[in-house]
Amino acid sequence: MCVDRRIDRPGSANLGARLESDVTTLVQSGRYPSRSEVLRESARLVEERERRLLALAAAIAHGLADADAGRVEAVADIAERLTANYQARAESDVS
Template sequence: MIRADLGQQLEAFVARLVETGRYTSQSEVLREGVRLIQDREVHIAALDASIARGIEQADAGQTKAAEEVFDRLERKYRDLSNAKA
Protein backbone atom coordinates (compact mmCIF):
# COMPACT_ATOMS: atom_id res chain seq x y z
CA MET A 1 0.00 0.00 0.00
CA ILE A 2 1.23 3.46 -0.87
CA ARG A 3 0.94 6.21 1.70
CA ALA A 4 1.60 9.82 0.87
CA ASP A 5 1.66 13.09 2.73
CA LEU A 6 -0.26 15.46 0.48
CA GLY A 7 -0.03 18.48 2.70
CA GLN A 8 -2.95 20.37 4.19
CA GLN A 9 -4.16 22.07 1.02
CA LEU A 10 -4.33 18.91 -1.11
CA GLU A 11 -5.74 16.82 1.73
CA ALA A 12 -8.51 19.39 2.21
CA PHE A 13 -9.22 19.34 -1.51
CA VAL A 14 -9.46 15.54 -1.55
CA ALA A 15 -11.73 15.63 1.51
CA ARG A 16 -14.06 18.12 -0.20
CA LEU A 17 -14.29 15.91 -3.29
CA VAL A 18 -15.34 12.99 -1.12
CA GLU A 19 -17.70 15.06 1.06
CA THR A 20 -19.53 16.44 -1.98
CA GLY A 21 -20.01 12.96 -3.39
CA ARG A 22 -17.87 13.55 -6.45
CA TYR A 23 -15.77 10.56 -5.35
CA THR A 24 -16.66 7.81 -2.90
CA SER A 25 -13.27 7.65 -1.16
CA GLN A 26 -9.88 9.26 -0.86
CA SER A 27 -8.38 6.24 -2.63
CA GLU A 28 -10.69 6.79 -5.59
CA VAL A 29 -9.52 10.41 -5.87
CA LEU A 30 -5.86 9.38 -5.78
CA ARG A 31 -6.39 6.57 -8.32
CA GLU A 32 -8.02 9.04 -10.70
CA GLY A 33 -5.11 11.45 -10.24
CA VAL A 34 -2.55 8.75 -10.98
CA ARG A 35 -4.53 7.67 -14.09
CA LEU A 36 -4.48 11.26 -15.36
CA ILE A 37 -0.73 11.46 -14.81
CA GLN A 38 -0.31 8.14 -16.60
CA ASP A 39 -2.31 9.40 -19.61
CA ARG A 40 -0.27 12.61 -19.68
CA GLU A 41 2.98 10.64 -19.63
CA VAL A 42 1.80 8.55 -22.60
CA HIS A 43 1.05 11.74 -24.54
CA ILE A 44 4.41 13.26 -23.59
CA ALA A 45 6.21 10.10 -24.75
CA ALA A 46 4.39 10.26 -28.09
CA LEU A 47 5.31 13.93 -28.47
CA ASP A 48 8.95 13.19 -27.62
CA ALA A 49 9.00 10.43 -30.26
CA SER A 50 7.48 12.77 -32.83
CA ILE A 51 10.06 15.45 -32.07
CA ALA A 52 12.87 12.90 -32.34
CA ARG A 53 11.55 11.78 -35.76
CA GLY A 54 11.42 15.40 -36.90
CA ILE A 55 15.00 16.02 -35.78
CA GLU A 56 16.15 12.87 -37.58
CA GLN A 57 14.36 13.99 -40.76
CA ALA A 58 15.91 17.45 -40.51
CA ASP A 59 19.36 15.96 -39.96
CA ALA A 60 18.81 13.78 -43.06
CA GLY A 61 17.90 16.87 -45.10
CA GLN A 62 14.25 15.90 -45.42
CA THR A 63 12.91 19.39 -44.93
CA LYS A 64 10.99 22.02 -46.87
CA ALA A 65 11.60 25.73 -46.90
CA ALA A 66 9.37 27.60 -44.45
CA GLU A 67 8.12 29.86 -47.25
CA GLU A 68 6.89 26.82 -49.19
CA VAL A 69 5.05 25.47 -46.15
CA PHE A 70 3.49 28.84 -45.29
CA ASP A 71 2.36 29.37 -48.89
CA ARG A 72 0.69 25.95 -48.90
CA LEU A 73 -1.07 26.63 -45.60
CA GLU A 74 -2.19 30.06 -46.76
CA ARG A 75 -3.72 28.54 -49.93
CA LYS A 76 -5.39 25.78 -47.91
CA TYR A 77 -7.05 28.13 -45.44
CA ARG A 78 -7.98 30.64 -48.11
CA ASP A 79 -9.68 27.84 -50.08
CA LEU A 80 -11.49 26.69 -46.93
CA SER A 81 -12.64 30.23 -46.25
CA ASN A 82 -13.86 30.68 -49.83
CA ALA A 83 -15.74 27.37 -49.69
CA LYS A 84 -17.68 28.54 -46.62
CA ALA A 85 -18.61 31.88 -48.19
Protein backbone atom coordinates in the same frame (compact mmCIF):
# COMPACT_ATOMS: atom_id res chain seq x y z
CA MET B 1 -30.84 8.50 1.59
CA CYS B 2 -27.60 8.58 3.55
CA VAL B 3 -24.43 7.90 1.59
CA ASP B 4 -21.26 6.88 3.40
CA ARG B 5 -18.55 9.44 2.60
CA ARG B 6 -15.68 7.83 4.45
CA ILE B 7 -12.27 9.26 4.12
CA ASP B 8 -9.81 6.41 4.57
CA ARG B 9 -6.26 7.57 5.09
CA PRO B 10 -3.50 5.15 4.19
CA GLY B 11 -0.30 6.19 5.94
CA SER B 12 1.81 6.16 2.78
CA ALA B 13 0.33 9.24 1.06
CA ASN B 14 1.34 12.59 2.50
CA LEU B 15 -0.25 15.16 0.21
CA GLY B 16 0.21 18.31 2.21
CA ALA B 17 -2.53 20.51 3.59
CA ARG B 18 -3.82 22.00 0.33
CA LEU B 19 -4.10 18.72 -1.56
CA GLU B 20 -5.57 16.95 1.48
CA SER B 21 -8.21 19.69 1.59
CA ASP B 22 -8.94 19.23 -2.12
CA VAL B 23 -9.29 15.47 -1.68
CA THR B 24 -11.58 15.90 1.32
CA THR B 25 -13.74 18.37 -0.60
CA LEU B 26 -14.07 15.96 -3.55
CA VAL B 27 -15.14 13.12 -1.27
CA GLN B 28 -17.52 15.22 0.83
CA SER B 29 -19.13 16.65 -2.30
CA GLY B 30 -19.94 13.13 -3.46
CA ARG B 31 -17.90 13.35 -6.62
CA TYR B 32 -15.76 10.43 -5.40
CA PRO B 33 -16.82 7.75 -2.92
CA SER B 34 -13.53 7.69 -1.00
CA ARG B 35 -10.08 9.21 -0.65
CA SER B 36 -8.64 6.11 -2.28
CA GLU B 37 -10.74 6.69 -5.41
CA VAL B 38 -9.45 10.26 -5.68
CA LEU B 39 -5.88 9.02 -5.38
CA ARG B 40 -6.44 6.22 -7.91
CA GLU B 41 -7.91 8.68 -10.40
CA SER B 42 -4.95 10.98 -9.79
CA ALA B 43 -2.54 8.14 -10.48
CA ARG B 44 -4.41 7.26 -13.70
CA LEU B 45 -4.16 10.87 -14.85
CA VAL B 46 -0.42 10.93 -14.13
CA GLU B 47 -0.01 7.70 -16.13
CA GLU B 48 -1.91 9.21 -19.05
CA ARG B 49 0.19 12.38 -18.94
CA GLU B 50 3.38 10.30 -18.89
CA ARG B 51 2.18 8.31 -21.93
CA ARG B 52 1.45 11.54 -23.78
CA LEU B 53 4.84 12.99 -22.87
CA LEU B 54 6.55 9.85 -24.17
CA ALA B 55 4.57 10.09 -27.42
CA LEU B 56 5.51 13.76 -27.73
CA ALA B 57 9.18 12.99 -27.13
CA ALA B 58 9.03 10.29 -29.82
CA ALA B 59 7.36 12.67 -32.28
CA ILE B 60 9.98 15.33 -31.59
CA ALA B 61 12.79 12.80 -32.06
CA HIS B 62 11.20 11.69 -35.34
CA GLY B 63 10.93 15.30 -36.53
CA LEU B 64 14.53 16.03 -35.60
CA ALA B 65 15.66 12.91 -37.43
CA ASP B 66 13.73 14.05 -40.51
CA ALA B 67 15.36 17.47 -40.28
CA ASP B 68 18.81 15.94 -39.89
CA ALA B 69 18.17 13.77 -42.96
CA GLY B 70 17.03 16.77 -45.00
CA ARG B 71 13.40 15.68 -45.14
CA VAL B 72 12.06 19.18 -44.45
CA GLU B 73 10.33 21.95 -46.33
CA ALA B 74 10.90 25.66 -45.80
CA VAL B 75 8.16 27.44 -43.86
CA ALA B 76 7.90 30.10 -46.55
CA ASP B 77 7.18 27.41 -49.17
CA ILE B 78 4.48 25.85 -47.01
CA ALA B 79 2.91 29.24 -46.29
CA GLU B 80 2.90 30.12 -49.99
CA ARG B 81 1.23 26.81 -50.89
CA LEU B 82 -1.39 27.17 -48.13
CA THR B 83 -2.14 30.78 -49.06
CA ALA B 84 -2.68 29.82 -52.70
CA ASN B 85 -4.89 26.91 -51.63
CA TYR B 86 -7.08 29.07 -49.38
CA GLN B 87 -7.32 31.84 -51.97
CA ALA B 88 -8.46 29.32 -54.57
CA ARG B 89 -11.10 27.98 -52.18
CA ALA B 90 -12.31 31.48 -51.34
CA GLU B 91 -12.59 32.33 -55.04
CA SER B 92 -14.52 29.13 -55.79
CA ASP B 93 -16.92 29.88 -52.87
CA VAL B 94 -17.65 33.33 -54.33
CA SER B 95 -18.38 31.95 -57.80
